[in-house]
Amino acid sequence: MSQFRFLRQPAIAVAAGVLALTLLVALFAPLLATSEAGRRVGPVFGSPSSAHPLGLDDAGQDVLSLLLRGARTVLIVGAAASLVAVLIGCAVGVLAGYAGGWVDSVLMRVTDYFLVVPALPFMIVVAAIWGPSLSHIILVIGLLSWTQMARLTRAQTMSLRERGYILRARGLGSSHLRIVTRHLLPHLTPLVVANAALTVATAIFAEAALAFLGLGDPTSISWGRMIEHAFSRSALSAGAWWAFVPPGLCIAAVVVACSVIGQGVAEIANPQLRHDHLPPRRVRLRATAAGGGEDDSGGSDSGRRLRRRTAATVMEES
Amino acid sequence: MNRGLDLVLRRTAVALITIFCAISLNFLLFRVVPGDAVSNLARVPNSTVAQQQALRHEFGLDRSIGVQYVAYLRELVHGNLGRSFANGQPVSKNLGEALGNTLPMVLLGTVVAILAGIATGVLGAVRRGTRTDRALTVSSLTVYALPAQWVGLLLLFLLGGVFPSGGRVDEFLIEPSPWQHTVDVLWHMTLPSLVVGLTLFGQYALLTRTAMLETLAEDYVLTARAKGLSTLRIVRHHALRNAMLPISTLIALSLGSVVGGVVLIETVFSWPGIGRAIYSAVTSRDYPMLQGAFLVLTVVVVVCNYVSDLIYLRLDPRITV
Amino acid sequence: MNGPVLEVRDLNVWFDGPGGRDVHAVRGVSFDVRPGDRLALVGESGCGKTTTVLGVLGLLGATASVSGSVRVDGQEVLTGGDAAMAPYRWGDLSIVFQGALNALNPVRTVGSQIAEVLPRDGRVSRRAALRRAGELLERVGMAARNVAFYPHELSGGMRQRACIAMALAGEPRVLFADEPTTALDVVVQAQILELLDRLADELGLAIVLISHDLWLVGQLCDRAMVMYAGRAVEEGPTEGLYTAPRHPYTRLLYEATPVLGADRPLRSIGGSPPALDVPLAGCAFRSRCPDAEDRCSLTEPGLTPVAPARRAACHLTDRTP
Numbered sequence: 001m002s003q004f005r006f007l008r009q010p011a012i013a014v015a016a017g018v019l020a021l022t023l024l025v026a027l028f029a030p031l032l033a034t035s036e037a038g039r040r041v042g043p044v045f046g047s048p049s050s051a052h053p054l055g056l057d058d059a060g061q062d063v064l065s066l067l068l069r070g071a072r073t074v075l076i077v078g079a080a081a082s083l084v085a086v087l088i089g090c091a092v093g094v095l096a097g098y099a100g101g102w103v104d105s106v107l108m109r110v111t112d113y114f115l116v117v118p119a120l121p122f123m124i125v126v127a128a129i130w131g132p133s134l135s136h137i138i139l140v141i142g143l144l145s146w147t148q149m150a151r152l153t154r155a156q157t158m159s160l161r162e163r164g165y166i167l168r169a170r171g172l173g174s175s176h177l178r179i180v181t182r183h184l185l186p187h188l189t190p191l192v193v194a195n196a197a198l199t200v201a202t203a204i205f206a207e208a209a210l211a212f213l214g215l216g217d218p219t220s221i222s223w224g225r226m227i228e229h230a231f232s233r234s235a236l237s238a239g240a241w242w243a244f245v246p247p248g249l250c251i252a253a254v255v256v257a258c259s260v261i262g263q264g265v266a267e268i269a270n271p272q273l274r275h276d277h278l279p280p281r282r283v284r285l286r287a288t289a290a291g292g293g294e295d296d297s298g299g300s301d302s303g304r305r306l307r308r309r310t311a312a313t314v315m316e317e318s
Numbered sequence: 319m320n321r322g323l324d325l326v327l328r329r330t331a332v333a334l335i336t337i338f339c340a341i342s343l344n345f346l347l348f349r350v351v352p353g354d355a356v357s358n359l360a361r362v363p364n365s366t367v368a369q370q371q372a373l374r375h376e377f378g379l380d381r382s383i384g385v386q387y388v389a390y391l392r393e394l395v396h397g398n399l400g401r402s403f404a405n406g407q408p409v410s411k412n413l414g415e416a417l418g419n420t421l422p423m424v425l426l427g428t429v430v431a432i433l434a435g436i437a438t439g440v441l442g443a444v445r446r447g448t449r450t451d452r453a454l455t456v457s458s459l460t461v462y463a464l465p466a467q468w469v470g471l472l473l474l475f476l477l478g479g480v481f482p483s484g485g486r487v488d489e490f491l492i493e494p495s496p497w498q499h500t501v502d503v504l505w506h507m508t509l510p511s512l513v514v515g516l517t518l519f520g521q522y523a524l525l526t527r528t529a530m531l532e533t534l535a536e537d538y539v540l541t542a543r544a545k546g547l548s549t550l551r552i553v554r555h556h557a558l559r560n561a562m563l564p565i566s567t568l569i570a571l572s573l574g575s576v577v578g579g580v581v582l583i584e585t586v587f588s589w590p591g592i593g594r595a596i597y598s599a600v601t602s603r604d605y606p607m608l609q610g611a612f613l614v615l616t617v618v619v620v621v622c623n624y625v626s627d628l629i630y631l632r633l634d635p636r637i638t639v
Numbered sequence: 640m641n642g643p644v645l646e647v648r649d650l651n652v653w654f655d656g657p658g659g660r661d662v663h664a665v666r667g668v669s670f671d672v673r674p675g676d677r678l679a680l681v682g683e684s685g686c687g688k689t690t691t692v693l694g695v696l697g698l699l700g701a702t703a704s705v706s707g708s709v710r711v712d713g714q715e716v717l718t719g720g721d722a723a724m725a726p727y728r729w730g731d732l733s734i735v736f737q738g739a740l741n742a743l744n745p746v747r748t749v750g751s752q753i754a755e756v757l758p759r760d761g762r763v764s765r766r767a768a769l770r771r772a773g774e775l776l777e778r779v780g781m782a783a784r785n786v787a788f789y790p791h792e793l794s795g796g797m798r799q800r801a802c803i804a805m806a807l808a809g810e811p812r813v814l815f816a817d818e819p820t821t822a823l824d825v826v827v828q829a830q831i832l833e834l835l836d837r838l839a840d841e842l843g844l845a846i847v848l849i850s851h852d853l854w855l856v857g858q859l860c861d862r863a864m865v866m867y868a869g870r871a872v873e874e875g876p877t878e879g880l881y882t883a884p885r886h887p888y889t890r891l892l893y894e895a896t897p898v899l900g901a902d903r904p905l906r907s908i909g910g911s912p913p914a915l916d917v918p919l920a921g922c923a924f925r926s927r928c929p930d931a932e933d934r935c936s937l938t939e940p941g942l943t944p945v946a947p948a949r950r951a952a953c954h955l956t957d958r959t960p
Contacts, residue, residue, distance in 0.1 A: 109339075113343055116574070116623060118574065118579075118615040124600055209465070209467070209581075212465075212582060213582070244471050245472070251468070252464045252465075256460060259462070260459070275700055276535050277543055278553075279543060283718070283720035285706060286653065287706065538741060541743070544729065545728065545809075546728030546809075559746055634746060
């Protein structure tokens, strides 16, 4: 469906714009934030004002400044955890799919275990045991988010392995490493990119969840921690919606952007969903020059037909 | 008949083996993480070395791993998960209560999410490319992208005056009749269930839409159309019936993680369920509770996967392996 | 009674292409089907024969647009859309699709798929409908108990028979058969062919066969329309088409068809059909035509009578009688 593709592109463009904006904010947060980190600039839960458009939080800090600084933590955790997940997932998936046999069985049993492990409780337990710090959070999230990637790359590797050019490369005596890096990985890229974007979304979710439970890095500001502060320090009873609404919306915006990009890449790589067999809601008729019933295939026919096309009409189904 | 029984037995065996593996790995997880669990978790303020030693001995951490493992399995077979540090009650009793509180709340939200999600997804797929489809997809995606704890806070903020802001029952209700009690619990359950439902709804709607689009492209849908069947009949009896295969499996799969992910929602609404049990076990360093809760959640996930397998067997006549 | 059941006039089908470059898949096709006719649409894959049939039956998707006229019993159905076509679907015009595996819904029994199109006068019970479905299966040479089978439990030939039984359920007057024997082995092909032949005789069915296989066409049909690049290039009685083809494409197609025991070399047609997303100048076949002349690239030849009941669209028909 051509219009589907058309509509799809602007969505991806907007999503990319959101991510680019977040990235810029994360890079230049210290310049953009109007107040220093940790500085009290007004009353506790002060309402939004011209000086502080998003109001003040439980410690009298400027919410907008916190929001800008929080972007950095969120992106670092999202990207780094996703990278960990991609590396583990690809390594496991490609190895299992390429090697096959017992290597495949063992790796897949391990993957199965990580699939049944309840992710959030696991993260809570490990984060609690390891103690709160940014690198621990990243590792924990990464360690629990690679299963999907492993399954997808394994399936793809298994189908690629039997393709002619890979069999040929093997026949010609290419090393396994060379086959994997030269022939397999390039073909896996769209799949990996699409899934990595989705993993960033889960990682951001997980960070917000851990921070909400007080297991986040206590030294850095993040959107998840802002929500936690608002909750544990009774922003609700103070009626200070501005303390938790903005960070939640920011998380949603970044997660939506990642999902749209992930979906978009997946759809471009696998354009299978383009048609359906339902009756169209309208029958599209094109006006034809009134001709006799018989084939009126004359000489300058193609030119005339072009003009006819522009006069296409759409008839409502009665 | 025999074939079906055989398959069910096979799946059951797989589920049991998975549970055994999970139990074993659970044991390992709590024992071989860098720095043993006691020194990390039992950071009791002002604890002396002697106290820590005593704690180690109590958990048998001073014995060899093999001995510990056998002891662990033996206790487990007898349903003994140890005693909670926090209230001295058997862990199994605490967890049983917690799970009993969590499941109805989660189920209520999930059922609503399944019905609304499938309806939305089907409508979006049938009206694909239209304004309706776009509006539904965008709202599903947005709802999916909102963090559960945030949705909980927002609902509390907006409806906190109407619905109770936390807990499972009204503590001041004196000797309520069973009817009063049920109404009270349902009333308390409304907001947390709504959050469960909302966070799942987006996911289910997107999933259903994709599954429906895939089946609508199949040849048998064209056949159904050539047969002159109505669009409603094509969608219900031909497309949805096939799309339900992936949808029901994925929903059953997601349920396991929902029970685990309910930590956030239960924290927001002070709901005394399994998620909150985990959270308070972490904050109060209640090691036996943590291990037990984790085990129970893993088993819940395995059971959900098992159920999803059975649903698939029931729905898909083609499975023969 | 003697008038045509189906009249197709100047049917055009376009598919939306990227960047407004629409694919003109069917270009001005006309034909009639009278009761008891046996017509074949012949050509290589991609020549528009299946699209023609889908266009006639109003089964094209939302990316297609059409022009021309399709009349059933003199009633225009093309311009009226689904609503105009609905009364004739399956009741008068039914179709057997190629690749019977996907044409049947994999999660429903064969019987239920046949039963759902049986004419309903409101009092037909489910059991009666299934019994009727069983009778239809017997009619196509299957056992009545096969109603309870799922498509995957049947062999390819059986599935094709079930599709034919399903097509008969609406008591049609015209049966379209789209590559009904593709992907079947030779013995089964012959059985299906014989079945169609017998049914057409017994029920007075008109058959429109869509095939690339000239041998099959010769066995079953008495009239054929050869299509190339979305256009009819030659039509007439099958006998004459083979023995004295008037269009070079028909001749080459015949020479490319293996015939057992025939003492002639097998030849393939070089090159490939033209792209249909750009306007064609001149004869669409000229780049592959061994006899092409200058005038072939200037104007596109129309179908002109070349013999009694024979028409061909080739400039060179004036050269040799």
